[in-house]
Amino acid sequence: MGTPAGKAFDVGLLVAILLSVTCVLLESVPAINAEYGLPLRIAEWCFTVIFTIEYVLRLWTVAHARSYAFSFLGIVDLLAILPTYLSAFFSGPQSLAVVRGIRLLRVFRVFKLVRFVREGSQLANALYASRRKIAVFVAGVVCIAVLFGTVMYLIEDDEAGFTSIPTSIYWAIVTMTTVGYGDVAPSTTLGRLVSGILMILGYSMIVVPTGIVSAEMARADITAKRGRVCGSCGATGHAEDAMYCRVCGDKL
Amino acid sequence: MGTPAGKAFDVGLLVAILLSVTCVLLESVPAINAEYGLPLRIAEWCFTVIFTIEYVLRLWTVAHARSYAFSFLGIVDLLAILPTYLSAFFSGPQSLAVVRGIRLLRVFRVFKLVRFVREGSQLANALYASRRKIAVFVAGVVCIAVLFGTVMYLIEDDEAGFTSIPTSIYWAIVTMTTVGYGDVAPSTTLGRLVSGILMILGYSMIVVPTGIVSAEMARADITAKRGRVCGSCGATGHAEDAMYCRVCGDKL
């Protein structure tokens, strides 16, 4: 799609996605919906028609229509048009809540933007390669939150907001991630001491994912350097443009 | 401007900028404006005269007056003196709001400080080189905020503050960036669970821009190392002071 026509199509699609999501957002504001309800609904149908044409064209033009239809982008393209058609069927007054939920699914059109992202593959690889470590890190955060939440549930009163362990765990996550709403906050001296420890822990722990990704990137670097192996002696670590093994001198 | 006179001029200008911005800030405090209104206004005119003389002198002394006038620093220098002169024209009582807005433009004098910054070029290059990735990261943050905001708008009640999707997106940004005002906060169990996921996501995601800049800096390093190419065999990776190609032995 490097042609001028392809670029114009891309820009037009980008604008249509952003505008259609904006419409969904504006529709949810009571004051705006009351005044501009009709033009928003008309715009909605226009965007749905545009995305339907786009979906049909893609199905038509791609080499393997089936594999496109079941790919991530294919399902996203389908989900972008389905909610509007579905909401037309549920028109009775009793199904307002259902329609409202279905209509909000249109927000998932933002996933259509994934098509425009071609950057960040090196970072994505580093993230993918360290997915198990990230899972361990997240599990660690949750475990610490469970422990501190239980301890705070024992220490603090119900009046400070620590009414159950799940609520205390919510407080522990709010504190560890340094979000700090303040809707649940410690009121006793012991509770504040424990909170302080949790805060400094959470503040310092941010270094762990940074270290994970840095280490993974350095490892990727080393792996790249070690990529070429000598067929004679198995030595690694040759420069990219080396022609002879640096240990046994055989041709690579 | 390495001469003693030039240095004295620089220091004087720096002090004048900081003092004049401080005056604008103090003028906005009702109590201070009521008591010291007149001296602040006199100081204001003094600074304006100083900056006007500076602007005229620069126009006079630079080699290309035109290119200076339309450069970033030239426009900043002009904007630093215009508001005071403009506010003298709008003296009628009906234009108070306009005058107030114009007078606050004087705060943009802080941009005059850019002249003194000569540090950080390597970091600026790394940031500039990774501008597209940073844009993708910010777009990603906004998309996640849109998705979580919509989900929370469905889950939470109006009473907790989730009155519309834009408000919910504002909450999602406040939560993801770990700011956490607490003016809008989840009250239901499901809402708190979703919030917890968003918090841990936002807490861990900070690693992404760090990774981007680190990767860019490492790449800049590698590019610098690979800069010299052998004319005979196309090999790269020569040291900066190498005189012969390390693969074919020809002179570089």
Added chain:
Amino acid sequence: MGTPAGKAFDVGLLVAILLSVTCVLLESVPAINAEYGLPLRIAEWCFTVIFTIEYVLRLWTVAHARSYAFSFLGIVDLLAILPTYLSAFFSGPQSLAVVRGIRLLRVFRVFKLVRFVREGSQLANALYASRRKIAVFVAGVVCIAVLFGTVMYLIEDDEAGFTSIPTSIYWAIVTMTTVGYGDVAPSTTLGRLVSGILMILGYSMIVVPTGIVSAEMARADITAKRGRVCGSCGATGHAEDAMYCRVCGDKL
């Protein structure tokens, strides 16, 4: 435990741990405990029996039962089953608070998950190697909090929440770690200025642990590279697969 039976055992144990901790959490919610109290208590005894069987089996099968019993995992496995048995003894109405505390100890079953973590050894090594620096960093954070807390106790009134130095230190930790509950917040101009300095300090200081771990990882790298020393001339810095000293040419 690479056999299919071992894997099934691992998965079953993982599920049992997660379910049993979830039960403890749910039991603390008043509404859920009132309605599902009996099934939760039955599930509790089932999990305790399962973990008891697991503990006895491990004692039986490991080579050194004694060293297992006193290892970290052995103690955790014991602590996972003790609270339920203990709570059966204290059945009088006067010991409710004690029983409640003992029963909550069951949350420490999350430590049984440590058995499943085999990732992150490189990062763990970097963290362990830099433990003294991390201690200095945490001590530095606490010292800055003590100083700023005392200063703010002098500046701010009791009404803003700064009722004693310990409370002010709690505020300083909340602020430095960028948690920011807002339950204690400065109200005077001078207090807000000092707060601003503390915030920017805390915001910038996060770079210190990142720097510590990065430096430690780089050092580990250098140590690995320097590991092999020439026996003839003492030269270091040989590649991992080098066979001859790069300075004197003797065999390594």
Added chain:
Amino acid sequence: MGTPAGKAFDVGLLVAILLSVTCVLLESVPAINAEYGLPLRIAEWCFTVIFTIEYVLRLWTVAHARSYAFSFLGIVDLLAILPTYLSAFFSGPQSLAVVRGIRLLRVFRVFKLVRFVREGSQLANALYASRRKIAVFVAGVVCIAVLFGTVMYLIEDDEAGFTSIPTSIYWAIVTMTTVGYGDVAPSTTLGRLVSGILMILGYSMIVVPTGIVSAEMARADITAKRGRVCGSCGATGHAEDAMYCRVCGDKL
């Protein structure tokens, strides 16, 4: 001070510093001061006597008593004992506020802990070498806070807490550093949009100091590698144990 006696002295001093600071903190809690006022005051005089003996001993034993007395640690040691003696002079009821201020100076005894820190020199060097960049970063944060504070002062009402530009700048710093107290928070749609931009900016900007320190550490590495220069041809980049210039072959 590597002798057992020296180590015992060090440990004793460390304990005395921590205990004496704890006493100052506890004295500020009204309930504790009312009940344990006398023992705290006695302990206070004991610690002052201990620190006085330590100060006199150091003056006596160090080689250059004068240079110690005016060094950082010497002044800290003096400041650790002065407040108690000074507060004995101001005993009239009219000087309570002065005495209170002077007595709180004892908290600065935490600086005596600097004597025990021998770690982190590499990081300290990196921080020192990048002090100008860090100053530019902090100045940048303040400038952005001034600009966003002024804009929010124009957009938001007094009722939301934006009563003057200094208050708005305080809000901007609270938001940028992701502290987020919530005592001042935007209430209008436009204000929330601008806040969202500031939040994402502050969230992403944390990468800048990380990048500065990483770059400085990498540079320190390169400088170390380039340290040896060939006397014949001026080439750099020799390995630490190289004996001949790698460009011209002359002995280093």
